Amino acid sequence: MKTRHAGTVLGMAALAMLTVPANAHAAAVACGGGVSTGRVAVNGCISAQRGKEGKVYTREITAHVKLRNTGPRAANVSYEAFFRVVSGGHWVKLGSGRTYVPAGETVGPTEVGSSTRVCGPVRVEIRVHARAAGSGWSGWSTAGTAQCQT
Template identity: 55%
Template structure:
């Protein structure tokens, strides 16, 4: 096979793969963007609290938003570590636990944003804040990392 034929075959393969990917993962018109807040860390495990809000309308004309808490986790240790995380939400009142989880983060790597939990609420102008903290296996909990949204749209 000549060099030109190899290049054309490789280019055709890339175009075909892109087309298959586009068909397999259609774009969502209302896909929510993820916004992350500041970072916190404990024992070389870092976290950023993130939030997304997706607006939708039910059949009765009422607008809702699905709020999802996320965590972006970084392990700067020289070995993989199990990391626990929790997310809480606040919308003008007390903090309410949304969810928690546990995952392994490979050495010197970052994973996420990991969706922790979702909550659906009526669209209003109330600012919704989530906060996330992490704990490496056998370690202490970090401080809180917060993220917020006050808009009722994607």
């Protein structure tokens, strides 16, 4: 009986893998240090995908949030992400959202927003914070990347 169940689960997993499109150009997501709001841990994450518009090379910088509920009850969590060029840039809001995080589970990385930039020899970073229902805003979790690394 257990073998049949395991076979069914593995078969369903294999079928699910076949239906997920493979993206050869998918950008890796790197997460920064964690902060918390009540019982929810928050990580700001960043990805940078290279592109080209005509003769100009671009980089799409995407902010993500990863949320982990360490408590015994589910939580509704609001989050915001901001972006800046490190050398003298100011913070610009990329996006915000809200999600449900089940007790003891992790949600994400979930895309919050993105910005397409012309490539340059600069470092960029994002910062994310979150607020679980009934709690205050967390501190900032930051992540950064060289804007046009190969």
